[in-house]
Amino acid sequence: MSRDTSRPLPIVTGARAIFGLSFDSLVWSRRSLMMGLLLCLPVAFGLLYRAVLIAKLPARLSGYDLYGTIVAIYYIRNLVPLAALFYATALVADEVEGRTITYLFTRPIPRAAILIGKFAAYVATTLALGLPSTVLTFFLLTTAQGVGGAAANVVELLRDLLAIAVGLVAYGALFTLLGVLLKRPVIPGLLFLFVWELVANLPGYLPRLTITAWLRSLVSHRPAEEGLSQLFSQQALPASLSLVVLASLSVVFLTLALRIFSEREYVLDQ
Numbered sequence: 001m002s003r004d005t006s007r008p009l010p011i012v013t014g015a016r017a018i019f020g021l022s023f024d025s026l027v028w029s030r031r032s033l034m035m036g037l038l039l040c041l042p043v044a045f046g047l048l049y050r051a052v053l054i055a056k057l058p059a060r061l062s063g064y065d066l067y068g069t070i071v072a073i074y075y076i077r078n079l080v081p082l083a084a085l086f087y088a089t090a091l092v093a094d095e096v097e098g099r100t101i102t103y104l105f106t107r108p109i110p111r112a113a114i115l116i117g118k119f120a121a122y123v124a125t126t127l128a129l130g131l132p133s134t135v136l137t138f139f140l141l142t143t144a145q146g147v148g149g150a151a152a153n154v155v156e157l158l159r160d161l162l163a164i165a166v167g168l169v170a171y172g173a174l175f176t177l178l179g180v181l182l183k184r185p186v187i188p189g190l191l192f193l194f195v196w197e198l199v200a201n202l203p204g205y206l207p208r209l210t211i212t213a214w215l216r217s218l219v220s221h222r223p224a225e226e227g228l229s230q231l232f233s234q235q236a237l238p239a240s241l242s243l244v245v246l247a248s249l250s251v252v253f254l255t256l257a258l259r260i261f262s263e264r265e266y267v268l269d270q
Helices: 011-027 030-051 063-088 090-097 101-106 111-142 148-152 154-181 186-194 196-201 211-216 227-231 239-263
Strands: none
Touching: 011 030, 011 111, 030 063, 030 111, 063 090, 063 111, 063 154, 063 186, 063 211, 090 101, 090 111, 090 154, 111 148, 111 154, 111 239, 148 154, 154 186, 154 211, 154 239, 186 196, 196 211, 211 239
16 A cells, blocks of 8 residues: 655654765765864874873873863864864755755655754764764773773763763754754854853853853863963863753754744745
8 A cells, every 4th residue: 555645754754764865975975074084183192192102291191181181172172063063054054055955845754854864864973973083082092001091981981972972962953053044154153162152261150151161061071271271260060960951952952943944935046
């Protein structure tokens, strides 16, 4: 018995179909190639540390200390939000630019399912790229003087992996919202990351209005600050509250994005 193609697919079925198409295109995109190169840098540093630097750096600076600095500054503060920005803002924009969004809209798939499938593909792609790099960097740096360093800190590794995953979802939901709101969302996204998010370094209540302050509270690493940044102490918010806030923000951003995407009329430029 054939299915009535005039009726839209259930949201779960439609999202699964869109996920399969989007995941394949995201994995083999130029964005993934660029992210892969960026993720190679911590791994390359780990190899360099094992081969050369371990004998030259002060003994008090352990491999785990270096790993913590990489996670807090390179991953949490920079790579996670940038990956979210360049992937999530393009989930809809690439379809509009490529004039394929009308093809999606003519299929019997609810618009909400289209965006859910694309967002799930973004999360799966960035996790598949980012988490193995973090694990490899951890073991390269913490096992340089024996497996004891890795065994003693494996719980912190799991905590870091959770923070990276939560950060990709939270920033991704925000930039997905920007992507359905704005025609060119990258510049506003960069301004948000490198202007507004600096508020996280200020004293008082303002850091709670940033994603960075909540996200870095999920990890225990507190690298020593130098220069003018020493004037400002980074607040450590409760980890459990941070998880609740970030999850709530993700739901709010994604819900707004779904509603706007479902109701908006997309007029393609001639």
